Amino acid sequence: DAGVIQSPRHEVTEMGQEVTLRCKPISGHDYLFWYRQTMMRGLELLIYFNNNVPIDDSGMPEDRFSAKMPNASFSTLKIQPSEPRDSAVYFCASSDRVPEQYFGPGTRLTVT
Amino acid sequence: AQKITQTQPGMFVQEKEAVTLDCTYDTSDPSYGLFWYKQPSSGEMIFLIYQGSYDQQNATEGRYSLNFQKARKSANLVISASQLGDSAMYFCAMRELKRGAGSYQLTFGKGTKLSVIP
Numbered sequence: 055d056a057g058v059i060q061s062p063r064h065e066v067t068e069m070g071q072e073v074t075l076r077c078k079p080i081s082g083h084d085y086l087f088w089y090r091q092t093m094m095r096g097l098e099l100l101i102y103f104n105n106n107v108p109i110d111d112s113g114m115p116e117d118r119f120s121a122k123m124p125n126a127s128f129s130t131l132k133i134q135p136s137e138p139r140d141s142a143v144y145f146c147a148s149s150d151r152v153p154e155q156y157f158g159p160g161t162r163l164t165v166t
Numbered sequence: 167a168q169k170i171t172q173t174q175p176g177m178f179v180q181e182k183e184a185v186t187l188d189c190t191y192d193t194s195d196p197s198y199g200l201f202w203y204k205q206p207s208s209g210e211m212i213f214l215i216y217q218g219s220y221d222q223q224n225a226t227e228g229r230y231s232l233n234f235q236k237a238r239k240s241a242n243l244v245i246s247a248s249q250l251g252d253s254a255m256y257f258c259a260m261r262e263l264k265r266g267a268g269s270y271q272l273t274f275g276k277g278t279k280l281s282v283i284p
Contacts, residue, residue, distance in 0.1 A: 087272075097211075097257065097274040110270070145211060153199045153261060157211035166192070 056080070058158035060146050066164045072134040075161045079148030080089055087155060088121055088131050089145040103129065103144075136165045170258050170275035177280050179248045186233070187243040187278045189258030195275065198262040200241040205277070206254040213258075217241060243279075253282045260279065 064100045065085040067073055087102040103110040106116045114121070118137070123129040133140055141164050147155040171190045179185035202214040217232045218226045225232045233242040245252055253279065258275040 096276050097259075102270075105252045143209065147211070153215045154201060154216050156213060157203075159210050162209075 058107050058156055060144075060145055060158035060161050062161060063159060063163045064164075066166065067136055068121075069137055070135045070164055071165075072132065073136045073140075073165075075131040075163070076127045077131070077146030077158060079146070080083050080130070080156055081127070083132070083148035083150045083156075083157070084130075085149045087145075087149075088129070089147065089157075091143045091145060091160070100131070102112040103136060114148060121133050133163075136163075138165045141165050167273075169273040170260055172275035172277045172278050173256055176280055179191065179245075179252075179280065181250060181282055182247055183199050184244060184246045185248055185280065186257075187245070187248065187256050187274060187280065189241045191239050191241060191258075191260045192240075193260065193262050195262045198260055200232070200234070201259040201261070202230070202241075202243045203257045203264075204252075204254045205257065205273075207253075209264045210259075215243070229234055250282050250284060253280060255279050 061076045086102040089097055090100055091097045098113055100113045101121045102109055103123045119133055121131045143160045143162050145157050145160045148156040150153040161163050173188055198219045200217045204212045204214055209267050214257050215225050215227045215230045218233045223235050229246045231244045233244055255277045257277045261270050261272050
């Protein structure tokens with residue numbers, strides 16, 4: 055079984071540009087989570103979906119961030135416009151009805 | 167107040183020895199779950215073990231066991247027979263229901279860096 059797939063693995067962009075991160079959850083998993091990891095703040099939950107519906111987006115830092123899940127096998131996290139403080143590793147994770155989540159390899163975002 | 171506290175920023179252990187990584191948590195909910203994840207230097211997050219607040223027995227998964235002391239609000243991870251490949255960051259996390267929101271809150275600790283010495 056393929057795990058959670060994220061693309062790109064690395065992204066370097068200039069301040070002000072739009073960034074789109076992509077995630078394909080494990081087939082059959084109905085929960086999808088987006089996390090951000092930084093040295094200062096650790097691992098933070100940004101938003102999660104259940105059956106493609108956003109359940110809790112209270113962790114999204116500001117309006118520049120948006121996430122969508124148009125179908126059960128695809129989700130995006132978009133930052134527009136990007137800022138240097140958005141530099142972090144962004145993880146996508148998925149789960150089914152069990153508590154544990156399975157993480158993707160992460161996308162390392164650098165905004166210059 | 168921090169929801170998850172990992173007081174050991176770094177730990178060293180001799181290969182083949184056992185090591186305990188500390189985790190304390192703070193919640194007023196009777197129903198919650200506790201997790202441990204491993205993050206090697208390559209960056210991926212690997213699920214290790216889960217303990218539900220109502221589970222009567224401590225969770226075990228191979229060389230990993232969770233020493234769950236509910237009254238003390240601690241959920242320490244014990245790794246037996248350490249291997250060089252166990253060198254990584256280890257994160258404790260808690261899932262609890264957000265009051266009035268109908269959704270779950272997931273909180274991770276700051277992590278403990280474990281180094282296994284040959």
